[in-house]
Amino acid sequence: MTTVELPITEEQEMLRDTVRAFAHDVLEPQAVEIDRNQRFPLDTFKQLAEMGLLGLPIDEEFEGAGCDTVTMALVIEELAKVCGSTALGVAAHTSLCLSPIDMFGNEDQRSRYVADLASGRKLGAFGLTEPNAGSDAGGTQTTAVRDGDDYVLNGTKIFITNANYADTFIATAVTDREKGTRGGISSFILERGMDGFAINKGDEKLGMRGSDWGELAFADCRVPAANLLGAEGQGFANFMKTLDGGRIGIASLSLGLAEGAFERSLKYAQERVAFGKPIAEQQAISFKLADMATQIEAASHLVRHAAEFKDAGKPFSRQAAMAKLFASEAAMKITFDAIQIHGGYGFTTEYHVERMYRDAKLCTIGEGTSEIQRIVISRDILKS
Numbered sequence: 201m202t203t204v205e206l207p208i209t210e211e212q213e214m215l216r217d218t219v220r221a222f223a224h225d226v227l228e229p230q231a232v233e234i235d236r237n238q239r240f241p242l243d244t245f246k247q248l249a250e251m252g253l254l255g256l257p258i259d260e261e262f263e264g265a266g267c268d269t270v271t272m273a274l275v276i277e278e279l280a281k282v283c284g285s286t287a288l289g290v291a292a293h294t295s296l297c298l299s300p301i302d303m304f305g306n307e308d309q310r311s312r313y314v315a316d317l318a319s320g321r322k323l324g325a326f327g328l329t330e331p332n333a334g335s336d337a338g339g340t341q342t343t344a345v346r347d348g349d350d351y352v353l354n355g356t357k358i359f360i361t362n363a364n365y366a367d368t369f370i371a372t373a374v375t376d377r378e379k380g381t382r383g384g385i386s387s388f389i390l391e392r393g394m395d396g397f398a399i400n401k402g403d404e405k406l407g408m409r410g411s412d413w414g415e416l417a418f419a420d421c422r423v424p425a426a427n428l429l430g431a432e433g434q435g436f437a438n439f440m441k442t443l444d445g446g447r448i449g450i451a452s453l454s455l456g457l458a459e460g461a462f463e464r465s466l467k468y469a470q471e472r473v474a475f476g477k478p479i480a481e482q483q484a485i486s487f488k489l490a491d492m493a494t495q496i497e498a499a500s501h502l503v504r505h506a507a508e509f510k511d512a513g514k515p516f517s518r519q520a521a522m523a524k525l526f527a528s529e530a531a532m533k534i535t536f537d538a539i540q541i542h543g544g545y546g547f548t549t550e551y552h553v554e555r556m557y558r559d560a561k562l563c564t565i566g567e568g569t570s571e572i573q574r575i576v577i578s579r580d581i582l583k584s
């Protein structure tokens with residue numbers, strides 16, 4: 201055992217081994233290519249759907265797998281050990297689109313959307329970030345004005361994961377400017393092809409290049425009032441809860457990237473000979489390995505702790521923020537050191553660790569930057 205393995209049930213072990221084999225057989229051979237060509241692996245998502253991996257936390261009655269958060273975290277971690285981009289697409293679909301519809305949707309909305317998303321017949325995306333409102337999501341400028349049985353949306357969302365392949369979207373918009381974050385922001389379920397809803401390709405990316413992203417542009421886009429997700433004005437509170445859950449996903453993703461880079465580094469350090477012995481026997485290298493393993497162990501416990509809090513129905517905002525903050529910063533450090541251990545080979549694409557380093561950077565930014573996690577944690581500490 202090279203990295204920490206916390207206790208899991210037999211069922212979780214079986215699922216983890218299945219995902220591990222899939223990652224090895226399917227994701228690994230294409231990881232470098234999809235990164236180089238910035239190609240979203242649509243066929244892989246069809247396979248993930250067939251394996252039931254696109255609806256893990258959803259009840260079986262809606263074609264989900266009925267798994268808990270600990271299991272979901274294990275799956276994201278396994279995917280990310282090999283391909284961060286694929287893990288990100290799965291996490292965004294599940295935690296940011298499917299779960300909020302399942303959590304905040306009414307019976308009609310759940311019956312119209314949840315099974316299609318959980319089965320993977322449809323892919324989901326979540327539009328919160330705007331050109332002038334990211335961390336400060338309360339500064340959302342997109343508007344939604346009620347007009348008869350519809351709301352009319354105007355505005356733009358950027359950096360939206362899965363945008364160009366998704367069928368179902370959640371987007372936030374201001375319904376009452378005066379009320380601001382206290383009841384003035386609502387969220388809506390949108391479908392590809394709605395009048396006035398355009399999806400544009402995103403810019404070239406540093407990392408997570410096999411994950412799709414794009415821009416959602418609303419120009420007098422009419423959304424039926426029946427697609428208001430939750431009560432009017434509840435959008436801000438609901439996406440804060442959504443992001444708490446999503447952060448456990450990004451923390452697991454960070455952990456997976458860190459473990460993937462560590463496992464490759466350990467193997468390389470034992471094989472690569474310099475000055476007459478494997479470089480792992482040089483203390484400078486073995487200490488790096490020790491630091492990596494220690495950070496991975498700590499991150500694993502934080503991720504598990506947050507997931508268990510969520511599964512137990514306890515407030516888990518602080519735990520999720522701590523797990524995400526620590527695991528993403530650890531992933532940056534570990535993938536950076538992994539390149540150093542690989543020397544010049546680490547600088548090539550063939551050894552994967554430079555890709556993992558670029559992918560890890562997303563984890564300190566998406567679903568709340570490290571600075572925002574510190575705000576969440578410190579507010580929670582000071583409140584109590």
Ligand SMILES: Cc1cc2nc3c(=O)[nH]c(=O)nc-3n(C[C@H](O)[C@H](O)[C@H](O)COP(=O)(O)OP(=O)(O)OC[C@H]3O[C@@H](n4cnc5c(N)ncnc54)[C@H](O)[C@@H]3O)c2cc1C
Nearest residue numbers: 326327328329334335336359360361562566567568569571
């Ligand atoms: C690959 C990728 C995928 C993404 N996918 C999605 C998606 O699917 N849906 C979606 O809605 N968004 C998505 N995002 C957007 C992401 O959530 C935002 O980029 C992130 O929240 C930061 O917002 P910003 O880019 O506007 O940066 P800003 O908010 O402008 O922040 C810039 C810097 O200022 C710091 N800062 C801001 N406010 C404070 C403060 N109060 N105190 C201290 N520091 C502060 C930030 O930490 C950061 O370092 C994605 C981003 C990336 C890179």
